[in-house]
Amino acid sequence: AQSVTQLGSHVSVSEGALVLLRCNYSSSVPPYLFWYVQYPNQGLQLLLKYTSAATLVKGINGFEAEFKKSETSFHLTKPSAHMSDAAEYFCAVSGKTGGFKTIFGAGTRLFVKA
Amino acid sequence: SAVISQKPSRDICQRGTSLTIQCQVDSQVTMMFWYRQQPGQSLTLIATANQGSEATYESGFVIDKFPISRPNLTFSTLTVSNMSPEDSSIYLCSGTGTRALNEQFFGPGTRLTVL
Numbered sequence: 001a002q003s004v005t006q007l008g009s010h011v012s013v014s015e016g017a018l019v020l021l022r023c024n025y026s027s028s029v030p031p032y033l034f035w036y037v038q039y040p041n042q043g044l045q046l047l048l049k050y051t052s053a054a055t056l057v058k059g060i061n062g063f064e065a066e067f068k069k070s071e072t073s074f075h076l077t078k079p080s081a082h083m084s085d086a087a088e089y090f091c092a093v094s095g096k097t098g099g100f101k102t103i104f105g106a107g108t109r110l111f112v113k114a
Numbered sequence: 115s116a117v118i119s120q121k122p123s124r125d126i127c128q129r130g131t132s133l134t135i136q137c138q139v140d141s142q143v144t145m146m147f148w149y150r151q152q153p154g155q156s157l158t159l160i161a162t163a164n165q166g167s168e169a170t171y172e173s174g175f176v177i178d179k180f181p182i183s184r185p186n187l188t189f190s191t192l193t194v195s196n197m198s199p200e201d202s203s204i205y206l207c208s209g210t211g212t213r214a215l216n217e218q219f220f221g222p223g224t225r226l227t228v229l
Contacts, residue, residue: 032216043206043220043221043223044206044220049216049217051216090156090157094216094218095216099145099162099170100145100216101147102159102208102218103159104156104157104158106155107155107156
């Protein structure tokens with residue numbers, strides 16, 4: 001079965017600081033990996049996805065994530081946090097073995113301090 | 115990319131009643147799914163909506179409580195039956211593209227409050 005684990009339910013950074021949100025996956029076959037963002041009272045928005053092409057994936061709003069097979073990780077980073085980045089972030093995995101259904105991590109709430 | 119709409123966007127219901135949520139996609143999608151997001155929680159997959167046949171439910175979800183229909187490639191419904199306050203959640207529909215099954219599109223969600 002596929003699964004993802006997000007380390008840290010809450011992360012707090014100062015404006016302008018590096019954002020690092022951690023995600024580790026479990027999958028018996030090469031997975032598809034995703035990061036989604038959810039702003040308060042809004043729907044899901046896809047930030048970026050890994051689909052076995054380049055291991056460093058660039059997404060919207062300056063976010064990027066690196067697929068590391070040896071570490072089974074897909075951490076999300078952004079060099080400089082903005083106040084507008086405050087939101088809930090979900091790491092997710094899907095793949096053929098799971099019938100292409102997307103399994104979500106528990107989520108990490110990002111707080112950005114002025 | 116596919117655009118997914120849901121009706122209603124929100125509703126407040128009395129316990130013991132049922133609500134049917136509609137999901138409409140603007141183009142054909144290969145697979146459709148229904149998720150639940152309880153307050154402050156992540157998304158949990160309820161079931162895979164299969165065209166013309168019974169949905170495939172995840173552990174902890176049953177057809178009697180969450181009957182699902184998918185009569186064609188662009189439309190599905192989820193009914194939340196005999197509701198209780200514990201069913202208060204956001205219910206989201208999603209679909210995978212026909213070109214790439216790894217590309218999943220999500221609807222805006224239906225915010226349900228059960229009193």
